[in-house]
Amino acid sequence: MADDDMEYYIKFPSPTPKDSTPSSETEEFVFVYDEDKLPVVMLLGWAGCQDKYLSKYSAIYEERGCITIRYTAPVDCLFWRRGHLHHLGRRLVELITDMSLEEHPVFFHVFSNGGAFLYQHVSLAIQMREKPLKVKGVIFDSAPGKRRITSLFRALATIIGGPIYWRIPAALLVTTFLAVVWLFEVIARSLKEKKLFQTDPVDLAEEPVSWPQLFLYSTTDNLILYEDIEKFAERRRQRGVNVSAVRFDDSPHVKHLFVHREIYINTICSFLHSCLSELSDSPMGKFDEPKSETDSSATPSASPKHHMQEPTQPVKSD
Numbered sequence: 001m002a003d004d005d006m007e008y009y010i011k012f013p014s015p016t017p018k019d020s021t022p023s024s025e026t027e028e029f030v031f032v033y034d035e036d037k038l039p040v041v042m043l044l045g046w047a048g049c050q051d052k053y054l055s056k057y058s059a060i061y062e063e064r065g066c067i068t069i070r071y072t073a074p075v076d077c078l079f080w081r082r083g084h085l086h087h088l089g090r091r092l093v094e095l096i097t098d099m100s101l102e103e104h105p106v107f108f109h110v111f112s113n114g115g116a117f118l119y120q121h122v123s124l125a126i127q128m129r130e131k132p133l134k135v136k137g138v139i140f141d142s143a144p145g146k147r148r149i150t151s152l153f154r155a156l157a158t159i160i161g162g163p164i165y166w167r168i169p170a171a172l173l174v175t176t177f178l179a180v181v182w183l184f185e186v187i188a189r190s191l192k193e194k195k196l197f198q199t200d201p202v203d204l205a206e207e208p209v210s211w212p213q214l215f216l217y218s219t220t221d222n223l224i225l226y227e228d229i230e231k232f233a234e235r236r237r238q239r240g241v242n243v244s245a246v247r248f249d250d251s252p253h254v255k256h257l258f259v260h261r262e263i264y265i266n267t268i269c270s271f272l273h274s275c276l277s278e279l280s281d282s283p284m285g286k287f288d289e290p291k292s293e294t295d296s297s298a299t300p301s302a303s304p305k306h307h308m309q310e311p312t313q314p315v316k317s318d
Contacts, residue, residue, distance in 0.1 A: 006091055008071040009051060010099065013038065013062050037104045038067050039136075039276065040096065044122070045072030046142075046254055047079075047114030048159035057109065057257065060265055066272075067101065073118045075159060089121025096133060105136045105276060109268075111254050113224065116144040116201035123207055137212040137275040139268055142254045144201035144232055145224035202228065205235040212242035214271045216256050216264065223253045244271065 041061045045054045049072045058068040071092060077084045096102055110119045119138070126133050160170050213236055217229045226247065237243040246267050251259035 006071065006088060008069060008092075008095065009055070009058075010067070010069045010095075011058065011062055012067050013065050038065060039107060039272065040067045040069065040101050040104045041107045041109055041272075042069045042071070042092065042096075042122075043109045044111065044115035044118050045070070046112035047073075048075055049111065049114070054111075060268065064269065067104070069095065071118075073114060078114050078117055085118055085121045086124070089118060089123075090125040092118075092122050093125040093129065093133070102131070102133055104134065106133050107137050107139065107272060107275070108135070109139045109141065110143060111141045112143050113145060113147070113201050116140070116204065120201060120204055123204070123209065127209065135209070135211045137214065137271060139214045139216065139271065140229070141216045141256065142218070142221055142224050143229070144204055145228035146202050202232055205232050206239075207236075210239075210241050212244070212271070212275055214268065215243070215245040216248075216267065217245070218248040218251045218253075218256060220248075220250055221253045 039061075041058070043054055043058055045051075051070060051072070054070045054072060058070050061068050069092075073085065073088055077088065096106065108119060108122070110116055126135065160167050162170075213233070215229055215233050217224070217226050219226045230245075230247075233243050233245050246263070248256055248260060257264045
């Protein structure tokens with residue numbers, strides 16, 4: 001569905017017949033706590049993500065009674081028209097209001113730094129609202145990580161595609177160009193605003209909101225270093241945010257679902273169940289005391305109480 005200059009996809013769950021039998025994969029988690037206020041999950045895709053891939057993730061939520069909104073920021077906005085991200089973030093928040101979903105519990109499922117860049121501006125737009133949305137949690141898949149030239153080069157090579165003799169030189173040329181553009185952008189905006197201009201998604205570590213966060217990442221990710229994610233998660237925990245994490249040891253960047261499907265689905269469903277089960281006096285959430293306990297299991301429990309984990313337990317496929 002198009003809206004101004006943005007193309008998004010929104011899907012409402014199909015009514016389930018009363019006499020239908022749920023599948024073994026979905027029967028444990030069907031998030032219908034209030035039939036008038038179904039959970040809304042906004043999925044923010046990675047740079048260059050095609051919707052046919054993002055829809056595989058949204059299907060997990062749709063099968064369990066959630067409303068989903070899928071959107072991936074245009075590549076040009078992520079790399080050289082980043083000033084437009086503020087407009088996109090504001091429009092996505094307005095979309096929730098336009099669809100009369102502002103009273104529904106809202107979750108964000110954010111992929112890679114491309115999704116994290118956009119989520120930064122969505123979060124800012126939410127904070128600027130007079131009446132905040134009822135955000136219940138955020139899931140980070142393979143994010144966030146520090147901006148590095150090497151990571152940018154690998155990401156561009158993947159997006160450009162084609163034969164290696166074309167892909168590598170083209171990615172190198174664009175990487176060099178963007179590095180120069182970003183440097184001038186930081187200098188110009190810092191001089192204009194009289195303070196250092198923040199352009200890194202890891203700046204979200206100081207985000208002033210406290211809704212729970214789940215991190216799914218891998219030690220074999222060649223785009224986002226797992227150390228960046230663990231450092232980010234620890235900082236959020238220090239700020240009193242409920243943080244949980246699952247670290248894989250063999251899945252590529254944004255491919256955890258396909259390598260560890262059962263664990264991935266159980267983890268995000270447990271997370272949503274926990275967030276929806278906890279009552280909050282404020283729609284923005286409240287700051288909790290940092291959690292010191294560690295769950296020895298790498299997979300969150302499916303029980304109503306979702307224990308926070310230290311991001312140290314690896315998950316490896318057989």
